[in-house]
Amino acid sequence: MNKIMVFGKPGGGKSTLSKKLSLHTGIKFHSLDLIEYSQNGQRVSTDAYHDKHQQLISGDNWIIDGFGTIDSFWQRIDAADTLIYIDLPYFIHYWWVGKRLLKSLRMKPEGWPEGSSMIKGTLASWKFLRLSPKFWNSDLMNSIRERAKNKTVYHHYFFYGLFKNSWLLSE
Template identity: 35%
Template sequence: MNNIGKRIMVIGSPGSGKSTFSRKLSYITGIPLIHLDKEFWNSGWVETPRDEWVKKQKFLVEGDEWIIDGNYGGTIDIRLGKADTVICFELSRVACLLNYFKRVITNLNRVRPDMSEGCNEKFDFEFMKYIWNFPQKLGRRNNCIIEKNKDKQIIIFKNRRDVNRYTIKLLNEKNETNLK
């Protein structure tokens, strides 16, 4: 199926649709999904200590197949060293902020499936600033990573239409394979 790879990292701005896409990709391919937010955050939005976080990620990437959803720039090299495919979401700031607002309104005071128990969804002004500044700061870092790793399969989504087309293409390929 489309030679997407077996070790897939999904990166990009918060609110871009990484987690939703990753769930669909996992369903279509049967490859296990790991949400880094769920692994990093402890109940009450308590961060995992750095040394423990590094160990945890080294363990997570040892599997033969995985989809890992999330940025966590300080440990991105761990995932990148094992990934065969990098999917990068480069949607506009406005689209990401609108998606964030929709997500918060839909899940306010509830825990999303890609988060740890005790990490209820809330409006967070600092996080909104992070989303707004992402393309100029971390988005540039992601682009540099992609440029330096031409040996990996790189897939870049610039808008929701690209994401939907790709997902439909994968579904059609899966259906064709199942009919044979």
């Protein structure tokens, strides 16, 4: 377990899990949000994002959370040796996105791009969640399984701690 990809819908605890995993393994954690957005909260150019992403996945070890672009998503799947898909019930994703907004009134969430609007981010996350069933489906999981035949793939339905209540998709 040297190159770990953590992915799933917004508000599922990807960053929380990634940070814990980083502490336990000593592998550096990278949030895609921090390379996808500049200090003022604006998206960086596609070329700048892809260059930085390529640098990250070319490294010997990493933990990367987030989605990024569809191309970078598949590149990470190909480069990773371990995939962790966090897939909680939708109501939990919606609730945790809202909870993150409320908590941001006291302090900026760790890993949140500097200068990014929490309200815009929350609305974008809720919109993404509304559209998610069209993307996060059995066809996607079948494509992931096909590309990840020699990888360890964890599908977290609920997580109460590191790797708790997960089942292995790969054989």
